Amino acid sequence: MPLPRKKSLQEKGWTPLEIKRAEAVLEHAKEHDLFFSKIVFWSALLVIVFANLAVTLVLIPFLIVLNHWTLYGIIVLLAGMVGFLYNFLIADIGYLEKKHHRWASVLVPLVAFANIAVMVFAANRFMVDLQVQNAPHDPFVISLIFGVAFILPYVLDQLRLLLQRRTEE
Numbered sequence: 001m002p003l004p005r006k007k008s009l010q011e012k013g014w015t016p017l018e019i020k021r022a023e024a025v026l027e028h029a030k031e032h033d034l035f036f037s038k039i040v041f042w043s044a045l046l047v048i049v050f051a052n053l054a055v056t057l058v059l060i061p062f063l064i065v066l067n068h069w070t071l072y073g074i075i076v077l078l079a080g081m082v083g084f085l086y087n088f089l090i091a092d093i094g095y096l097e098k099k100h101h102r103w104a105s106v107l108v109p110l111v112a113f114a115n116i117a118v119m120v121f122a123a124n125r126f127m128v129d130l131q132v133q134n135a136p137h138d139p140f141v142i143s144l145i146f147g148v149a150f151i152l153p154y155v156l157d158q159l160r161l162l163l164q165r166r167t168e169e
Helices: 003-011 016-065 068-091 098-130 139-168
Strands: none
Touching: 003 016, 016 068, 016 098, 068 098, 068 139, 098 139
């Protein structure tokens, strides 16, 4: 407990034993909050991975039929939606250290990148098997577009928070 708060409680007539008990209760509550925040964090990461998988499965028919700008627009739209979900679930979890947020901001886009690359390979294979007259897609380009659109909401939110902190100072 901060020293000014201890002095304030002493001035109000609290005994050292009462102050020590209050500190213990507050510390115990903080430990529970941290534990539940970690559970929420890992659950949110799991939800994001499954949402990413669902979106990439939805993209397969579009990858088979569409080409270039229309396909890229759909990829940006779907990846942006999952990115906003990611930002919503991850960014506001309290009591987590910066390392958790940094770790998630690296791991989740990498999983999304790898997942979409696998789906592009699968779609290219379907195009060959179905004899669709569409050029195969480059998995790297599609994955890069998806990854950038996916992480963009998180990056924009972090920039907004940085600017907000600077204006408050």
